[in-house]
Each structure stands twice: as structure tokens, then as C-alpha cells.
Amino acid sequence: MPNSNENSPLVVLGAGVMGTAIAALAVGHGHPVTLIDTSVEARAAAPDTVALHLRTARLMGALPHDRPPGELTVEDALNAIAAVTAVIEAVTEDPKRKAEVLADLASAARPGTLLISNTSGVPIDELADAVPRPEDLVGVHFMNPAYVIRTVEVVLGPRSGEAAAESTRELLSGLGRRGIVVGDGAGFVTSRLLHRMLNDAIAVVHEGRATPETVDALMRDCIGHRTGPLATADLIGLDNLADSLRVMHERTGDPALRPSELLLDKVRQGLLGRKSGRGFYDYQETMQ
Known part of the structure; x- marks a missing residue:
């Protein structure tokens, strides 16, 4: 498997919250990145979103100051995949959609290209059924915001190959991330x-029993949770949280993982958290 470090070009598929943040992380570490999305609106917004992430990360000291940024290219098709050593899939947490996208990526990529699924909960071996070379597939759960949180969860499925695992370690190291398997x-x-x-x-x-503000204050000040669970849910995206809970509930049968009716109501109303301007809290003033 080719080396996926040393400013090698990357493809990120999905220009949503996580895809743009991962793209900013890679660009900020000098990698040329092709960001792919089929949505006209997502492609139009992506350059400004990535630029905002880069400015925020630099202000926070979260990116290297001695490295020129990589070039960002935004496209709507998989044309660039054959020329890269690593592809990161970052579409919504829908197992069927992820499997379809990974199948397309695998068919367009050269054998041995590292395929990374950025997922918060879909089993990697389940996704591996969709690709012809499951040994090339690894899961990496980047936390939001990806350009700030330096530790990531790395998931090696039973069919993930050692070459893919090594390439993932090299890529994450080059991005300044600590991977925990x-x-x-x-x-x-x-x-x-x-x-x-x-x-x-x-x-x-x-x-x-309590307002969001009360729950978060108690969890921050009594338990030491940095942001509070409701603010964290808004940051993750309430639709993404509901999708992840649904995936886990369907696969484990654990009733505690069935999405709360209040969560589902918020999603139905389009109150998705920070990205929509409102969730459990109102962010509309900060978005102006």
C-alpha cells in the first residue's frame, strides 16, 4: 500500500460538517485535498466553510505555523480518486448510504488505496461487505471539530489488512492526530x-425534570463534562446523533440506545443544533 503521508493528495467524500472539518485538517497540514459532494449547495459553500475552519484552527493554535497549506479542490465526481493514496468517506451516518459510497470509491480507486470510513457507529466489517478488497478498509472516528481534537478512534475490522492499518497510522501521525485502536x-x-x-x-x-441549561451546568460543574451533554449533542448535530443511536439500537437491541422522542421531534422540526442555528440552544446570533 502506498505511503499516505508526506503531503500526499487526499480525497474526502462528503462536504458536510465532518467532511469540511476533515478537509480543513488535511489542508492545514499541507495535503492537497479534493472534496467531493453531489450537492450543488454543499459544493458552493465548501470553500468558505473550509476557510473558516482554517482561520479558527489557526487562531486556536491547532495547526502547524511552519507548513504551507495544501490546495483545496471541490468536485462533484470521483475523477480524482485514481491518483490518490487515501480516500476518506464522510457522508451521513446511514449504513446503506455509506455502503453505496464505499462501493463506488473502491471501484474507482486503485487496488491498495487506503479507504477510510469516518463513522461514529457503523461496524466496519458490515461496511466491508460492500467493497471488493475489504483489506483496504479501516474506520476512523474523527471527533468534531476534527481540526481541534487530536485523538481519534481507529477501528480495524476483522478483514482490515496490516498494510491499511500501517497507512492509517502514518496518515494520522502526519495530521498530528493520536489514533487509539x-x-x-x-x-x-x-x-x-x-x-x-x-x-x-x-x-x-x-x-x-430540568432544562438543558440545568443539565449541562450540573454535568459540567459536578461531573467535569467539559461542555455538557446537550451542548455536545448540538455540536454533533441532532440528526447525526439520532442516526448513530438508531444504528446502535438496531444492532444491539439495547433500549437505552433507542433515540429519545424529544430528539426525534427536534430533527423533524429541522432543529439540528449548531449547523442549523437552533437545537437545544439558539446559535443564530453567533452565525450572523
């Missing part, structure tokens, strides 16, 4: 633990 399975470690807590916090609000 965990076993495959719905929700892996972080989502299996965190999303259950977020779902419970939303249920407490739904039951009328």
Missing part, C-alpha cells in the same frame, strides 16, 4: 458510551 462493533467505544449519556440527558429534559 479499538475493536469493531456498533458504536465502538466512544459512541457506545457517550451517545447513551446524551440520549439519557435528552430524556431528562423531555420528562421536565
Whole structure:
């Protein structure tokens, strides 16, 4: 498998919240990045979104100051895939959609190209059924915002190859990320633990026992949770949280992972958190 470090070109598929943040992380470390999305609106917004991420990351000291940024290219097709050593899929947390996208990527990429699925909960071995060379597929769960949080969850499925695992280690090291390898399975470690807590916090609000502000204050000041669970849910995106919980609930049968009705109501109303301007909190002033 080719070396995926040393400013090699990358492809990121999906120009949503995570895709643009991952693209900014890679560009900020000097990698040329081709960001692919079929949505005209997403492609039009992507350059400004990535530029905003880069400015924010630099202000926070989260990117190297001695490295010129890589070039960002935004496209609507898979034309660039044959020329790269690594592809990161970052579409919505829908197992069927992810499988379809990975199948397309695998058919367009050269054998041995590192295929990374950025997923918070879909088992990698399940996704591996969609690609002809499952040994090339690895899961990496980048946390949001990807250009700030330096530790990521790495998921090696039972069919992930050693060459892919090594290329993933090299790529993450070059991006200044620390990868921690965990076993495959719905929700892996972080989502299996965190999303259950977020779902419970939303249920407490739904039951009328506390406001979002009260829940977050108690969890921050008594338990030491940095942002509070409801603010964290808004940052993740309430639609993404609901999708991840649904994936885990369907695969484990654990009733604690069934998405809260309040969460589903928010999603139906389009109140998705920070990215839509409102969720459990109102962000519209900060977006202006």
C-alpha cells in the first residue's frame, strides 16, 4: 500500500460538517485535498466553510505555523480518486448510504488505496461487505471539530489488512492526530458510551425534570463534562446523533440506545443544533 503521508493528495467524500472539518485538517497540514459532494449547495459553500475552519484552527493554535497549506479542490465526481493514496468517506451516518459510497470509491480507486470510513457507529466489517478488497478498509472516528481534537478512534475490522492499518497510522501521525485502536462493533467505544449519556440527558429534559441549561451546568460543574451533554449533542448535530443511536439500537437491541422522542421531534422540526442555528440552544446570533 502506498505511503499516505508526506503531503500526499487526499480525497474526502462528503462536504458536510465532518467532511469540511476533515478537509480543513488535511489542508492545514499541507495535503492537497479534493472534496467531493453531489450537492450543488454543499459544493458552493465548501470553500468558505473550509476557510473558516482554517482561520479558527489557526487562531486556536491547532495547526502547524511552519507548513504551507495544501490546495483545496471541490468536485462533484470521483475523477480524482485514481491518483490518490487515501480516500476518506464522510457522508451521513446511514449504513446503506455509506455502503453505496464505499462501493463506488473502491471501484474507482486503485487496488491498495487506503479507504477510510469516518463513522461514529457503523461496524466496519458490515461496511466491508460492500467493497471488493475489504483489506483496504479501516474506520476512523474523527471527533468534531476534527481540526481541534487530536485523538481519534481507529477501528480495524476483522478483514482490515496490516498494510491499511500501517497507512492509517502514518496518515494520522502526519495530521498530528493520536489514533487509539479499538475493536469493531456498533458504536465502538466512544459512541457506545457517550451517545447513551446524551440520549439519557435528552430524556431528562423531555420528562421536565430540568432544562438543558440545568443539565449541562450540573454535568459540567459536578461531573467535569467539559461542555455538557446537550451542548455536545448540538455540536454533533441532532440528526447525526439520532442516526448513530438508531444504528446502535438496531444492532444491539439495547433500549437505552433507542433515540429519545424529544430528539426525534427536534430533527423533524429541522432543529439540528449548531449547523442549523437552533437545537437545544439558539446559535443564530453567533452565525450572523
